[in-house]
Amino acid sequence: MARPSLFLDVDGTLLELVGHPDAVTVPAALPQVLQRLDDKLHGALVLVSGRNIAAIDQMLSPYRGTAVGVHGLECRHRGGQIEHHPLALMPAVLRQEIVRIVREYPGAFVEDKGSAIAVHERGDIAAADALADALAALCARRGPGWHCLPGHRVVEIKPSEVNKGTGLESVMRNPQFAGTLPLVVGDDVTDLDMFAAGTRFGGMTVAVGDRITRNGNLHLRSPVNVLRFLKRWSESNRAESMADVEALVREAATA
Ligand SMILES: [Mg+2]
Known part of the structure; x- marks a missing residue:
């Protein structure tokens, strides 16, 4: 049975959107839920954001898992250093x-x-x-x-050559992701490259909110439903298949 891996956008997916990116509030339970789920998935949880990784770490402290920042221009594997994409120099x-x-x-x-x-x-x-x-x-x-x-x-x-989709592809080359099926969760058009890349690896997509509803295999209304789904998944003692995870998403959508 292929194990799922999990790729999560941050703003609008885990966190409610607000007027200024510095003004977001992080649900108190979120860092711990991410940590439990990352342990359960043997490190196959990835945050994929337009923010830089330092900003993600600061918001979700003490959680520091694998992350792709600035739309694929930064990458950090769990426990490692932040690596910058060779194209990451703006004139x-x-x-x-x-x-x-x-x-x-x-x-x-x-x-x-x-x-x-x-x-x-x-x-x-x-x-x-x-x-x-x-x-x-x-x-x-x-x-x-x-x-x-x-x-x-x-x-x-x-x-133009780097996006959240190329970020997902580079993470999938890592040994602990070999053979996993990516579950990709995002809320915005900037997540669609990552949806397409996840689908190419045989995974599934979850659209959050109302901006890209038609682009996802599954749908969750808001970050509240996303947190409910992640919490339930992190608390179970089973090794879920993609079908089990799909059932958990549907459950969180209607709860
Ligand atoms: Mg977003």
């Missing part, structure tokens, strides 16, 4: 131009993750669209190596 001139554009939009702010930049927009929709267009035009001018990845009220500017 200073591109960074300056992004900052200059963002200054023209009062509701926008920059989240600088070192190897990538996220631009958040909290103004009206028209301003958000205009800002996204300006950033896309900038990336197009800068050549094929950089692209804009639009998410929910955020645009990520990052190397």
